[in-house]
Amino acid sequence: MENFDYCTPTQYVFGRGTEDRVGGLSANCLGNKILLCFGEGSVVRSGLLERVKRSLGAAAVEFIEFGGIQPNPTDDRVYEGIDLCRSHGVTGLLAVGGGSVIDTAKAIAGGVPYRGDFWDFWAGKAVMDRALPVGVVLTIAAAGSEGSGNSVITKIDGAKKVSLRTNVLRPRFSILNPELTMTLPAYQTACGIVDMMAHILERYFSPSADCDVTDRMCEGALKAIVDIAPRVIETPDDYQARANIMWSGTVAHNGICGVGRIEDWTSHAMEHELSAIYGVAHGAGLSVVFPAWIAYVARIKPDKVLQLGSRVFGVSGVDATVGALKNFNRSISMPVTLGELGIDNPDIDLLVRKLHETKGALIGSYCPTDAHASEAIYRLML
Amino acid sequence: MENFDYCTPTQYVFGRGTEDRVGGLSANCLGNKILLCFGEGSVVRSGLLERVKRSLGAAAVEFIEFGGIQPNPTDDRVYEGIDLCRSHGVTGLLAVGGGSVIDTAKAIAGGVPYRGDFWDFWAGKAVMDRALPVGVVLTIAAAGSEGSGNSVITKIDGAKKVSLRTNVLRPRFSILNPELTMTLPAYQTACGIVDMMAHILERYFSPSADCDVTDRMCEGALKAIVDIAPRVIETPDDYQARANIMWSGTVAHNGICGVGRIEDWTSHAMEHELSAIYGVAHGAGLSVVFPAWIAYVARIKPDKVLQLGSRVFGVSGVDATVGALKNFNRSISMPVTLGELGIDNPDIDLLVRKLHETKGALIGSYCPTDAHASEAIYRLML
Numbered sequence: 001m002e003n004f005d006y007c008t009p010t011q012y013v014f015g016r017g018t019e020d021r022v023g024g025l026s027a028n029c030l031g032n033k034i035l036l037c038f039g040e041g042s043v044v045r046s047g048l049l050e051r052v053k054r055s056l057g058a059a060a061v062e063f064i065e066f067g068g069i070q071p072n073p074t075d076d077r078v079y080e081g082i083d084l085c086r087s088h089g090v091t092g093l094l095a096v097g098g099g100s101v102i103d104t105a106k107a108i109a110g111g112v113p114y115r116g117d118f119w120d121f122w123a124g125k126a127v128m129d130r131a132l133p134v135g136v137v138l139t140i141a142a143a144g145s146e147g148s149g150n151s152v153i154t155k156i157d158g159a160k161k162v163s164l165r166t167n168v169l170r171p172r173f174s175i176l177n178p179e180l181t182m183t184l185p186a187y188q189t190a191c192g193i194v195d196m197m198a199h200i201l202e203r204y205f206s207p208s209a210d211c212d213v214t215d216r217m218c219e220g221a222l223k224a225i226v227d228i229a230p231r232v233i234e235t236p237d238d239y240q241a242r243a244n245i246m247w248s249g250t251v252a253h254n255g256i257c258g259v260g261r262i263e264d265w266t267s268h269a270m271e272h273e274l275s276a277i278y279g280v281a282h283g284a285g286l287s288v289v290f291p292a293w294i295a296y297v298a299r300i301k302p303d304k305v306l307q308l309g310s311r312v313f314g315v316s317g318v319d320a321t322v323g324a325l326k327n328f329n330r331s332i333s334m335p336v337t338l339g340e341l342g343i344d345n346p347d348i349d350l351l352v353r354k355l356h357e358t359k360g361a362l363i364g365s366y367c368p369t370d371a372h373a374s375e376a377i378y379r380l381m382l
Numbered sequence: 383m384e385n386f387d388y389c390t391p392t393q394y395v396f397g398r399g400t401e402d403r404v405g406g407l408s409a410n411c412l413g414n415k416i417l418l419c420f421g422e423g424s425v426v427r428s429g430l431l432e433r434v435k436r437s438l439g440a441a442a443v444e445f446i447e448f449g450g451i452q453p454n455p456t457d458d459r460v461y462e463g464i465d466l467c468r469s470h471g472v473t474g475l476l477a478v479g480g481g482s483v484i485d486t487a488k489a490i491a492g493g494v495p496y497r498g499d500f501w502d503f504w505a506g507k508a509v510m511d512r513a514l515p516v517g518v519v520l521t522i523a524a525a526g527s528e529g530s531g532n533s534v535i536t537k538i539d540g541a542k543k544v545s546l547r548t549n550v551l552r553p554r555f556s557i558l559n560p561e562l563t564m565t566l567p568a569y570q571t572a573c574g575i576v577d578m579m580a581h582i583l584e585r586y587f588s589p590s591a592d593c594d595v596t597d598r599m600c601e602g603a604l605k606a607i608v609d610i611a612p613r614v615i616e617t618p619d620d621y622q623a624r625a626n627i628m629w630s631g632t633v634a635h636n637g638i639c640g641v642g643r644i645e646d647w648t649s650h651a652m653e654h655e656l657s658a659i660y661g662v663a664h665g666a667g668l669s670v671v672f673p674a675w676i677a678y679v680a681r682i683k684p685d686k687v688l689q690l691g692s693r694v695f696g697v698s699g700v701d702a703t704v705g706a707l708k709n710f711n712r713s714i715s716m717p718v719t720l721g722e723l724g725i726d727n728p729d730i731d732l733l734v735r736k737l738h739e740t741k742g743a744l745i746g747s748y749c750p751t752d753a754h755a756s757e758a759i760y761r762l763m764l
Contacts, residue, residue: 001625003397008390014642015385210622212610213630216602224595240592243383247642248595256638260396260629 001260002208008254010147011173014247016239018177019137022052022094023059029172030133031091035081036063037105039097040070043139048180052096052137064088072275072282073100073107075155078118081108085132092133092172099143099152099282102136106151106169109134122153122162129168136174141181141246142192142283144199144253146174154276160358161272176250178242186233190332191283192249193229197222198286199252202268205297205304205366208261218257219311221248226312226328233332266364267293270374273355278343287334288341292380295322297367304366338381348378383642384590390636392529393555396629398621400559401519404434404476405441411554412515413473417463418445419487421479422452425521428565434478434519446470454657454664455482455489457537460500463490467514474515474554481525481534481664484518488533488551491516504535504544511550518556523563523628524574524665526581526635528556536658542740543654558632560624568615572714573665574631575611579604580668581634584650587679587686587748590643600639601693603630608694608710615714648746649675652756655737660725669716670723674762677704679749686748720763730760 011029013021026034036052043049044067056063066081084090085108095105109132111118120126136146145151149170154161181189204218225248231241251257270293271285298305298318309321313328326336335341352375355363362368369377393411395403408416418434425431426449438445448463466472467490477487491514493500502508518528527533531552536543563571586600607630613623633639652675653667680687680700691703695710708718717723734757737745744750751759 001397001622001629003400005393005395007393011387011389012641013387015383018385210626212626213603213606213633216606217599217633218602220598220600220602221595224598228594240383243642244592244594247383251595251599251638256633259394260625 001211002262004260006255006259007167008147008170008256010171010254012147012176012250013173014176016177016179018175019048019051019180020055022135022137022175023055023057023061025173025175026056026061026092026094026135027059029092030061030094030135032060033062033089033091034064035066035085035090035093035105035108037066037069037081037093037095037097037101037108039101040068043096046183048137048139049096052094063094064090069097069101069104071100072154072161072279073104075119075153077104078107078111078153082111082118085112090132092135094135094137096137096139098138098140099145102134102143102145102171103151103153105134106131106145107153110151110169119155122155122164128164128166131168133172134169136171137180138174138176138246139180140184140188140192141242141249142195144196144249146171146176147250147254150253152272159276161276162358163268163272174250176246178239178246181242181246182237184236186236186333189232189236190334191281193225193232193245193283193332194287194329194334195283196249196252197225198267198290200257201290202265203258203261203263204308205264206261207365211261214257214260215307219308221251221257222312224248229328229332262365264364264366266366266369269359269363270355270377273351273358274341274343277347277350277354280341280343284335284341287329288336288338288381291322291326291329291336292377294325295380296373296377298322300367346378346382348375351378383593384644386642388637388641389549390529390552390638392553392636394529394558394632395555396558398559398561400557401430401433401562402437404517404519404557405437405439405443407555407557408438408443408474408476408517409441411474412443412476412517414442415444415471415473416446417448417467417472417475417487417490419448419451419463419475419477419479419483419490421483422450425478430519430521430562431478434476445476446472451479451483451486453482454536454543454661455486457501457535459486460489460493460535464493464500467494472514474517476517476519478519478521480520480522481527484516484525484527484553485533485535487516488513488527489535492533492551501537504537504546510546510548513550515554516551518553519562520556520558520628521562522566522570522574523624523631524577526578526631528553528558529632529636532635534654541658543658544740545650545654556632558628560621560628563624563628564619564621566618568618568715571614571618572716573663575607575614575627575665575714576669576711576716577665578631578634579607580649580672582639583672584647585640585643585645586690587646588643589747593643596639596642597689603633603639604694606630611710611714644747646746646748648748648751651741651745652737652759655733655740656723656725659729659732659736662723662725666717666723669711670718670720670763673704673708673711673718674759676707677762678755678759680704682749728760728764730757733760
């Protein structure tokens with residue numbers, strides 16, 4: 001185990017009907033004038049946004065609406081939100097939606113009190129030391145942004161998809177009602193499941209030895225996800241299955257699965273290029289990337305791959321482990337090749353070049369990945 | 383899964399040498415005049431207290447020493463500490479030690495801003511809504527008080543050992559350096575291991591169904607503890623083994639193993655009577671109580687017992703599960719009968735009477751325990 005600092009101050013408010021507490025929580029944590037961030041309309045159609053507004057109104061919290069945030073959120077909306085917050089004297093942000101909405105709200109929250117270009121933080125040119133407070137009403141179990149300090153934004157100029165992580169951006173509260181995820185299409189549900197598994201695996205594959213308790217807790221969460229996923233796909237309104245998947249998505253990314261070790265994140269970096277260039281859904285992209293990455297690193301450092309296979313999938317050997325992960329992904333109708341992902345003629349040279357432009361010559365920690373290796377991994381996705 | 387609110391705001395500062403950061407953390411979180419709480423001398427002999435004082439001095443944090451806190455801490459020291467804090471205008475408390483020191487510091491912290499008798503909170507006559515901030519430098523991996531909102535105090539009059547849990551008492555920071563636990567005697571180390579396993583098991587045995595992800599994470603932590611315990615007993619200065627046990631003790635009790643379910647806590651209540659009447663070490667008492675409790679409840683609700691056996695100990699059947707837990711406890715030289723605990727002629731009538739006087743007619747949630755049942759469980763410890 002490595003030395004670590006770990007703090008998760010987010011108040012999780014979990015269960016049926018909990019969105020009715022959003023007004024009171026916002027008044028306590030976000031101040032009296034908030035930017036109400038949401039996506040492209042499902043929260044309007046479902047009536048959730050109306051209920052949230054009612055709760056805010058009852059708590060005398062004023063709000064400015066900021067809707068239409070899209071998947072793989074982009075910097076243009078962040079600049080727009082920052083201007084809006086400044087001109088209205090906003091005191092905090094409430095994100096009603098999934099990872100894209102939350103990540104956009106976080107980026108705006110960090111940008112408002114900063115004099116320079118908010119992208120400085122994502123470009124590594126400045127360190128964020130404060131942000132407006134952010135609250136969350138989660139509607140998609142996937143990104144884990146409701147419990148993390150992460151925000152992934154795509155810069156339109158150059159199609160750069162970059163993740164920032166800072167404790168400053170951890171939400172003050174996150175309302176998690178599994179009922180709100182019951183109407184998600186099976187495809188989005190499955191994308192979320194792959195994403196949360198990837199968040200655990202990026203931490204599980206680490207050069208840090210002797211992390212037995214963190215390993216075992218990761219394996220426990222992975223096993224629970226693998227067991228429950230079929231239920232949630234087959235019976236979308238199974239509350240308990242939705243509840244377990246929702247909480248898994250949060251623990252997958254709030255840091256508890258990463259304490260005491262250096263994390264990897266190569267697969268996410270490789271997927272971010274697929275999303276940035278081909279516009280694929282993040283979870284679907286990870287469904288293709290992760291088995292390929294595991295197959296490649298197993299040639300060099302097989303031990304952890306074998307451990308994953310035996311403890312989570314109950315199989316022996318590298319091929320069986322990669323096969324089990326692919327089979328699981330296929331079982332929830334996720335792609336495992338670039339072709340199945342809809343990328344018939346991938347420009348691997350471009351992917352490799354952009355990957356290393358963004359992330360440097362060597363990526364990750366478990367098996368530091370150079371351009372030669374990343375090319376080989378992309379080819380394993382064919 | 384039940385609805386839940388969950389928040390762990392404690393900043394964990396984990397690893398080698400981290401106690402050198404205590405001055406800066408105290409200045410940030412506890413104010414400029416603190417009550418420095420510690421135990422009976424091991425922190426003096428080891429030089430730790432001196433290092434802590436040096437770090438506090440360097441950060442210009444003034445301190446009043448409050449030493450000599452004993453295991454199974456009592457209300458008299460709490461009253462004494464409250465008076466001391468009030469007369470010196472103390473702004474926060476720093477506990478350097480294990481559970482007894484931390485629990486005493488927490489009780490003082492809650493008592494200082496309250497006009498009435500601090501015991502009102504433990505007696506359920508008042509609800510704590512504020513407390514002075516508490517910081518921790520942990521020296522014993524066991525009680526989990528470094529990450530919990532719990533404080534267990536014994537009222538000398540009537541020998542009542544009572545636990546209070548409130549988020550108000552969660553430490554602001556906890557410094558966890560596994561090196562500080564290397565000099566612990568094997569007996570205390572083993573007591574701590576039993577205690578942390580019990581903290582997980584009290585949450586694992588729950589009437590709440592469908593907590594797959596929490597179950598799996600509990601099982602993961604238990605499995606890690608079972609695997610690592612022999613290493614830490616045989617090689618007390620194995621840093622990585624100590625590190626894993628230390629972090630296990632924290633996750634066992636900071637709530638992550640209990641989210642989404644009603645917890646049980648019958649075994650702790652039964653052990654608190656053993657400690658209060660016979661003065662036994664808490665962990666050693668739990669080592670006797672838990673196998674007996676499991677053997678009893680398995681007659682009524684065997685499912686979770688069987689799940690524990692197969693997933694954690696790799697055995698089938700109730701008897702094999704109880705046997706595996708007893709064998710594990712014996713393997714780290716812990717007692718599994720009242721006789722081995724040094725109680726040759728237990729007054730079971732007194733134990734049962736005091737238990738239900740303190741906790742009411744029915745205790746726990748997995749198999750609510752009446753006086754008839756608790757008598758049977760105490761008899762299983764003979």
